[in-house]
Amino acid sequence: MRAGIAQEIVRMAVDSIRSHKLRSLLTLLGIMIGVMTVIAMVSVIQGLNETFLGELESAGSDIIIVSKYEPGIQIGNLSEENRQRKDLTLEDVDAIRAECPAVKSVAVDLSVDFFESIAVKYQSTKTLDTIILGMNAGWPQVITIYNAQEGRFITEADVAHRAKICVLGAEVDETLFPHMNAIGKDIRIGAEKFTVVGILEKRGSMFGQSRDNIVGIPITTLMKYFPYDMENLEILAAPVERRLYDEATEQIINLLRRQRKVAFGEPNDFAVFGQDTIIDLYNQLTGAAYMVMVVISSISLLVGGIGVMNIMLVTVKERTREIGIRKAIGARSGDILKQFLVEAVFLTGTGGIAGVLIGFLIALLVRTATPLPATVTLWSVVLGVGVAVSVGLFFGIFPAQKAAKTDPITSLRYE
Secondary structure, three states, X not given: OHHHHHHHHHHHHHHHHHXXXXXXXXXXXXXXXXXXXXXXXXXXXXXXHHHHHHHHHHXXXXXXXXXXXXXXXXXXXXXXXXXXXXXXXXXXXXXXXXHOOOEEEEEEXXXXXXXXXXXXXXXXXXXXXXXXXXXXXXXXXXXXXXXXXXXXXXXXXXXXXXXXXXXXXXXXXXXXXXXXOOOOOEEEEOOEXXXXXXXXXXXXXXXXXXXXXXXXXXHHHHHHHOOEOHHHOEEEEEEOOHHHHHHHHXXXXXXXXXXXXXXXXXXXXXXXXOHHHHHHHHHHHHHHHHHHHHHHHHHHHHHHHHHHHHHHHHHHHHOHHHHHHHHHOOOOHHHHHHHHHHHHHHHHHHHHHHHHHHHHHHHHHHHHHOOOOOOOOHHHHHHHHHHHHHHHHHHHHHHHHHHHOOOHHHHHHOO
């Protein structure tokens, strides 16, 4: 009996919405936009998260990073303490390698000055916006994604003798040597001639930025022939074993404090951190994006909820006589309440489902037409539809209660 009544309530709610299609569509637009915003933004942020974490994982989860400043420091807005910090040096690299037994390998990199534009050419062909990076021999041991696919990598002898050799990223190789083997060929980096000794494995792009448009040369060679800023020097270290990560980090900190003559009790004038710190910083940035998403979607849902309440109040007014007739033939106040609540929930739920579908299409479009990754997650779909239904319940209660409390005698006299 009750099941039949429930079915009748749902049928009447659906019929009521069908009879006012345009009004219902305009009412659910706010809900649809709010849910669509949630799905689209969550999918993009989730895709970025997966790509970013996957990149860190592929680089190695036990890397210890040493730099002059803590991650997230704005170079143009340094404190007095940061401005007084000394640059890291190659002597620091040698000391870590020699005096930290828990450290297996040490990599160091230094880029050409950011404001310098240096062409990379082979005969009449040249690349655009290529990153020139000074490296040492430790890179393949610390960051395994920097292996040579062909030829060899930079050696300690290359660094010691400031050799004019280079390894090419896959994109540079494809641009300069599309139909020939680059190994042994001479290219020009700026005004200097370098011999190609290796081709790096292809890494693809990340966030639309190619990671293969790179030329690696011995760091000492870069310091001899090209403009640079030691402020950009970065040291990467890998422990002998994963379980020795904390011990290796402590050894590096103690060594650098001695090297840089940091007094006992004074804070470090350098930064030593791991990938967890980078992930925390990244989460802070995406957290801000999530907050913007919540604000935007909340406004849309609030507007949509108010629209639902307004339309439901109009509906109650229009159907006053119908309510009176239903009560006169035995309908209870609870049945009237359920009917109007079902209408509100069905309305917002439909908007939520439409928002999910449109958000999914936007995510698909973003993933197809832009370099940004986008991944629609089940929890975001459930959240979107759940919030939409909750809005219907919240904003539909007052109109439904008003309908349920309508006096049947007054209703029957209503014109």
